[in-house]
Amino acid sequence: MTLDRAYLEYPKRRHGYDHTLYPWSNLNDRPPVVWPNGSVAVWVCVSLEWFPITPADRPFRAPGHMQTVYPDYRHYTARDYGNRVGAWRLLDAFAKVEAKASFATNAAVAERYPELLCAMIEGGHEVIAHSTDMNGTIDSSLPEAEERALIGDALGRLKACGISPTGWLSIARSQSWRTLELLREAGLTYCCDWVNDELPYRFTNNLIDMPLNHELSDRQMITIQQQSVDTWAQSLEDAFDWLVGEAAREGGGRMLPIHVTPYIMGLPYRIAAFERLLARLAARPEAWFARGDEIVTSWAAQNPTLGLNQEGNRPQEDGAVDA
């Protein structure tokens, strides 16, 4: 088969990105960010997920979802273990080092497990909206009206539980072309889906991205790459050490996102390694354990508008807003 002539045409080959979702800037040319404490913000984000035993394949089946012929007791219960047991171990682990964390929470978890929601709130943790349940996936094949309704449903059900989150995490960080606008329309301040940076930045529509590094997550390293929890913890500590050094050299704050999943990290044979990691980081004067919304608030106060030089960038040169 030959290729159409258009395959060698590049209509978006220009200065800046091939889209207008956010402008370009490189981290080490931006004005330094200063955190309230320490030089590395340690952001622990826990995903609280409820997987219906009746999985949906549209737009796509979420990672971790049912795998066998119905009824998949094996995966339904092994995932729910995270909500019954694992999440409580994580809450205890945070309490031991007095760390505040973010919990990206399916609306269904907040509704179904009020004791867990209560404990999160009492512990001083943040709730980030994380769709309705693990059937609530998003990509560009989802019609706009359905996507708007899904986001509205997730936020409405959390609100009925007394929670008004400012952040959003999509399942598998998967968005459509419309998601950024729909999240802004829904009144949210930030999302955690785009992993292209290590500090918050603003999309063109002023929604903020809080990059939740998927490469550092327990799902990526332990479930997908099949590494041990000790290797995971060592990697996280290596990352922290590097960021401490970089923050000192560059004179600007850095961020370490630690994304964990109760049914993965909250197992009896893994939790001690997680607790040791938290204790080691908590003992470091450079670490500022903070919730996602605290980091966003601190960053936004230092980067108030999307306009001239909002990220130390020269908008006339980035070319990304000229469509």
Add this chain to the structure above:
Amino acid sequence: MNEGAPDPGLYDYIPYRGRPKIVWPGGKTVAVWVAPNLEYYEIDPPSHHSRKAWARPHPDVVGYSHRDHSNRVSHWRMAEVMSKHGFPGSVSLSVALCQHHPAVVADGVSRGWEFFSHGIYNTRYAYGMDEAQERAIIADSIRTVEDATGQRIRGWLAPALTHTPRTLDLIAEMGLEYTCDLYHDDQVQEVKVAPNARGGRLASIPYSLEVNDHYGFFVYNMSGREYADTLVRQFERLAEEGEASGTVMCIPLHAYLIGQPHRIGPFEEALRHIAGDGRAWIARAGEIVDAWRAQQ
């Protein structure tokens, strides 16, 4: 190549044992080059009949933004570590990066890096291109890199490793001197290309899939420390064998992988080891090809 034949006829079989001795400058035993891939992946590329650009419907947020990490954060992190230990880059470049993010390309230029082409975008595949189309992307590469860096490209790594039966003949005819697309040897080798009017020859310089950071992290699922250890083992063996005849070690990188905060520290230790060993000729791809060619 012999199109359609079971043996593509890319090179002669030359046994590893008993080869003429290749000598590297300064009596070093292994030529070490680092090949950062500076890439641009389109968020919404046109579809291609034989390969899908993204696993997910566009925008593939994780796929796209993971790679974008290179151009916002990790390029500079990787480049600083390389410069600190005396490793210049020989860049596998999606040449459209010269338009999209010239600051990244300029950073490489300012560090004295060499540039060769990795196609226009890493989301445009050569499969199915006719001869005129393939000539067009080679000419575009030569022109674009020359405009952006002042350098005339000497090498080729096919975009997303996609080829046609004509690729090697065409790049030799259009004046390129080395290919990074063949993985049959640990030394530079002559590639058999169709005779061309300018007498252009083509060398195959060992690049590597096996110690490519992408393979390390996503095929072999290594931790950052395991990958760094792999590089040291690769170096130790090639440095030892290079006493008989100079070997080549390539470290192919992607900033969005090696420049992640949990990997860059162990990687720096591997570079420190290689630089401090004394047996490495740390060089650019073109210099290695030149030194080899002079001994043929």
